[in-house]
Amino acid sequence: MRVRAMMLAGLSFAGVATAAAFAQVNRSERAEVAFLGVPVTAQEIAQGKELYAQNCASCHGPDMEGQPDWKRTLESGRMPAPPHDETGHTWHHSDSQLFTLTKLGVGSVVPGYESDMPAFDGILTDAEIRATLAYIKSTWPKRQYEYQAEVSDREGPEE
Known part of the structure; x- marks a missing residue:
């Protein structure tokens, strides 16, 4: 027994x-992560991980889990921070949309939408935004990563 x-x-x-x-x-x-069609180095991903911890984790969670009940509107009328892992919707957006949203704010991608997320223009450089988003992408399972790459390819590079 x-x-x-x-x-x-x-x-x-x-x-x-x-x-x-x-x-x-x-x-x-x-084998590699790309952002806006350009391969990302391991050093950039490591930098992105640090930048995520410093600038994003307080709202989106240290493990990219988002805020509780992230699909329910807050009393303020705004939405909680969504997850950036495979359970959220970040991977549904193209690289150029994610970059613009992060740099200029959610209203730049969704006109009229009010969000608690700040625009990071003037806080992070373009290279730091790219590194942060590349780090987020590097954590996604293959299925989500490939889907998001197809969305980005269909949209083409930001002009």
């Missing part, structure tokens, strides 16, 4: 380890 329990525990552990390894392979199949 004891041997059987140990075998079951071992099989359970092996199953969890296999699932974790599969998830990692799924992400690592994507």
